[in-house]
Amino acid sequence: MSLRIALCAGETSGDQLGAGLVAELRARFPDAHFAGIGGDAMRAAGLDAWFDASELAVMGLAEVLAHLPRLLRLRKAFRQRVLAFRPDVYIGIDAPDFNLGVERWLKRRGVRCVHYVSPSVWAWRESRAAKIGASADRVLCLFPMEPPIYARHAVDAVFVGHPLADAIPLQPDRAAARAALGAPDAAPVLALLPGSRLGEIERMLPVFVAAASRLRGDMPGLRVLVPAANPQCRAAITRIAGDAPGLRVLDGDAQRAMIASDVVLLASGTAALEAMLCKRPMVVGHRIAGLTYAIVRAFGLLKSAHVSLPNILAGKPLIPELLQDDCTVDGVHAALLRWFRDGDAVAALQPEFLATHETLRRDASARAADAIASLLPARA
Structure with a gap:
């Protein structure tokens, strides 16, 4: 048998x-x-x-x-x-x-x-x-x-x-990813991942799109790539994002969008690990339902000092985490702008991310x- x-x-x-x-x-x-x-x-x-x-x-x-x-x-x-x-x-x-x-x-x-x-x-x-x-x-x-x-x-x-560490090259090919997505080599690119659940998208995308729009004011040629996990997510993203300038919704292709990007903006979760394995600087912005957050705070359920896997695995704050009331348009915009403008800070992330990648591979x-x-x- x-x-x-x-x-x-x-x-x-x-x-x-x-x-x-x-x-x-x-x-x-x-x-x-x-x-x-x-x-x-x-x-x-x-x-x-x-x-x-x-x-x-x-x-x-x-x-x-x-x-x-x-x-x-x-x-x-x-x-x-x-x-x-x-x-x-x-x-x-x-x-x-x-x-x-x-x-x-x-x-x-x-x-x-x-x-x-x-x-x-x-x-x-x-x-x-x-x-x-x-x-x-x-x-x-x-x-x-x-x-x-x-x-x-x-x-x-x-x-x-972690299977993602096996699947993603230690040195991803950003030029190839940009070519596949039609993103010019010289253009600043932001990958925006608001989550794969409709509730997450409803909570996170308005803040993310507003921050990206403000960032475009600092960098007029900014391209914003928003991968949609499925048709339902795509419909929600299109409804919320509307016709935001420079924003393009993709059918899947999240990993390629991250590799092609200069910076990633995402909700916490596996996507943060994936962005780290793609060696991209990121900003984590996350809000949970008000009742869930109240329960977590009231009972002291969260024991870790960090919520995103890059920080947890490193044991220190490598990337900014903007959570709940801190996840504002102003805060997200400022954190994104820092990554785009501070090349030394981006360079300092690379050996940290590579060491973790090798551990998980x-x-x-x-x-x-x-x-x-x-x-x-x-x-x-």
């Missing part, structure tokens, strides 16, 4: 991680059957998708509450289907609010479970590491500071590296597949 591997990825970044993992597992187990929740990339890699990853793409405490009844129905239906599938292993890819509960339920019923992408235990209550260990037989970590935290709680965790999908394969039953 061939292996049965169930997976669940909750958004675009998880779908990309899952696609690389499925490809590596298929290379080791050509007859395996892969099924679960994923997006287009995982389908292309061979996943039998029972539900689409977009159904889990909800961020923030307040936002999750609004979608909770639907998510609970989906989780109940999904975990029953996984159990009936009788997988040799269940792999939850990110989406911890959804996946950890599914993993815990399946593990109690004898299913081996792996959680791929550690929740941010270094930022939000380290004590969660023990609870994650109760859900997963093994945790696959993208960052090197994570396994030691799990070890303190007797949880099996493995650093596999570990052939992550292959390492993750090996870590999962060692949990699987031997086949005759």
